[in-house]
Amino acid sequence: MTGSLTIAGLGPGADRMVTPDVTAALAEATDVVGYIPYVARIAPRAGLTLHPSDNRVELDRARAALQMAAAGKRVVVVSSGDPGVFAMASAVFEALEGRADWQALDIRVLPGITAMLAAAAAAGAPLGHDFCCINLSDNLKPWEVIETRLRHAARADFAMAFYNPRSASRPEGFGRALAALREECGEGRLITFARAVSTPDQCITTTTLGDATPEMADMRTVVILGNSATRRVGHWVYSPRSGR
Amino acid sequence: MTGSLTIAGLGPGADRMVTPDVTAALAEATDVVGYIPYVARIAPRAGLTLHPSDNRVELDRARAALQMAAAGKRVVVVSSGDPGVFAMASAVFEALEGRADWQALDIRVLPGITAMLAAAAAAGAPLGHDFCCINLSDNLKPWEVIETRLRHAARADFAMAFYNPRSASRPEGFGRALAALREECGEGRLITFARAVSTPDQCITTTTLGDATPEMADMRTVVILGNSATRRVGHWVYSPRSGR
Numbered sequence: 001m002t003g004s005l006t007i008a009g010l011g012p013g014a015d016r017m018v019t020p021d022v023t024a025a026l027a028e029a030t031d032v033v034g035y036i037p038y039v040a041r042i043a044p045r046a047g048l049t050l051h052p053s054d055n056r057v058e059l060d061r062a063r064a065a066l067q068m069a070a071a072g073k074r075v076v077v078v079s080s081g082d083p084g085v086f087a088m089a090s091a092v093f094e095a096l097e098g099r100a101d102w103q104a105l106d107i108r109v110l111p112g113i114t115a116m117l118a119a120a121a122a123a124g125a126p127l128g129h130d131f132c133c134i135n136l137s138d139n140l141k142p143w144e145v146i147e148t149r150l151r152h153a154a155r156a157d158f159a160m161a162f163y164n165p166r167s168a169s170r171p172e173g174f175g176r177a178l179a180a181l182r183e184e185c186g187e188g189r190l191i192t193f194a195r196a197v198s199t200p201d202q203c204i205t206t207t208t209l210g211d212a213t214p215e216m217a218d219m220r221t222v223v224i225l226g227n228s229a230t231r232r233v234g235h236w237v238y239s240p241r242s243g244r
Numbered sequence: 245m246t247g248s249l250t251i252a253g254l255g256p257g258a259d260r261m262v263t264p265d266v267t268a269a270l271a272e273a274t275d276v277v278g279y280i281p282y283v284a285r286i287a288p289r290a291g292l293t294l295h296p297s298d299n300r301v302e303l304d305r306a307r308a309a310l311q312m313a314a315a316g317k318r319v320v321v322v323s324s325g326d327p328g329v330f331a332m333a334s335a336v337f338e339a340l341e342g343r344a345d346w347q348a349l350d351i352r353v354l355p356g357i358t359a360m361l362a363a364a365a366a367a368g369a370p371l372g373h374d375f376c377c378i379n380l381s382d383n384l385k386p387w388e389v390i391e392t393r394l395r396h397a398a399r400a401d402f403a404m405a406f407y408n409p410r411s412a413s414r415p416e417g418f419g420r421a422l423a424a425l426r427e428e429c430g431e432g433r434l435i436t437f438a439r440a441v442s443t444p445d446q447c448i449t450t451t452t453l454g455d456a457t458p459e460m461a462d463m464r465t466v467v468i469l470g471n472s473a474t475r476r477v478g479h480w481v482y483s484p485r486s487g488r
């Protein structure tokens with residue numbers, strides 16, 4: 001048996017947003033590896049071993065998956081959303097460094113609907129013009145880098161999607177981000193909080209930067225800040241195609 | 245019969261990347277509206293009317309779709325990729341301005357796999373750290389806005405995804421973009437050209453900014469520029485999770 005490693009995106013939560021590509025890979029897998037709540041989305045079946053693991057062990061998890069693939073297993077590493085956006089794909093490629101044996105494996109990345117796209121769709125089209133996507137978790141980078149990036153993004157007049165706005169370990173970061181953004185963009189800028197998108201708990205709230213508070217976000221929330229032209233129409237929010 | 249308007253993303257090209265949500269909406273549609281090559285992806289069937297239209301008539305197309313939904317049809321507006329990323333969702337919301345009757349319609353946006361995510365997956369994980377997404381077509385915005393945005397994005401050390409790098413009407417824009425990026429990021433920065441992603445014509449090429457030429461891109465290409473830490477491993481390219 002020839003082993004393989006597939007890094008697959010499960011989308012934001014609803015099975016109706018999982019691509020047929022990902023469904024097919026899961027149907028052929030011998031082993032599924034991932035963070036506990038994502039592996040919990042996979043139905044158990046004969047011939048499939050589930051390997052749920054805790055958060056913040058991405059590199060260990062990637063190495064374990066590669067080891068199994070090298071041993072001949074058909075391994076699927078699952079991420080929520082898209083595996084290439086703040087998820088497992090980078091960790092797997094990092095684990096390939098210096099390992100020519102693992103680099104020769106059959107490795108594939110299968111994209112998924114990342115949270116910001118599902119959030120934008122639920123809110124309207126706030127990412128309809130140039131935008132950026134920033135991970136506000138400062139586990140992996142210093143706050144100064146995040147703040148510089150936010151200020152450049154504001155001066156470029158990007159709409160912005162924020163992942164991991166409030167980590168349990170450093171909840172103050174998002175308040176600092178909001179303060180910097182108010183300085184750059186003003187109080188009136190529209191901001192959308194999209195919680196648990198595509199699940200039964202989905203909640204979409206649009207307000208202004210002046211009225212936004214850090215408590216509006218938790219770890220299940222994606223936050224989308226509009227650009228200078230983002231506006232409301234009916235109960236929707238959208239960014240005009242022209243950026244103006 | 246109650247009309248509805250669904251704005252659906254068909255993904256980058258392969259049917260295996262179309263979500264079940266979008267497939268279900270198409271199965272229930274009475275009318276499908278969109279740009280000619282996207283409508284060509286929909287199988288004809290009894291009870292379904294296809295309305296292909298030319299490019300650059302997005303607002304007219306949106307109004308025609310809303311008119312049909314108001315008349316009781318179940319209309320699906322199709323975009324390739326994700327409808328909220330440089331596609332039809334913004335045009336539909338723009339068409340709602342000042343039309344309280346249309347704003348009361350049953351409107352939904354169904355996300356899709358946008359080209360940059362499929363391109364990144366095919367290349368590795370070049371968008372694995374903070375990134376931005378820029379439409380290089382200057383049909384809707386002046387070149388000065390694009391260049392300012394590129395320079396801020398470079399100084400923020402974003403990875404960057406470029407849509408519509410070379411429009412037929414203004415092919416010189418991409419060369420100017422590459423020149424500005426070389427100034428900001430240096431000759432050694434990795435850049436990936438992903439053409440016709442997920443189709444039989446798929447071609448992925450990674451080179452450096454110093455070796456990149458405008459001719460490497462056409463209208464079917466998404467271009468991904470790495471950040472300062474983006475590197476190769478084996479035949480893959482990825483951005484480390486730490487950004488360093």
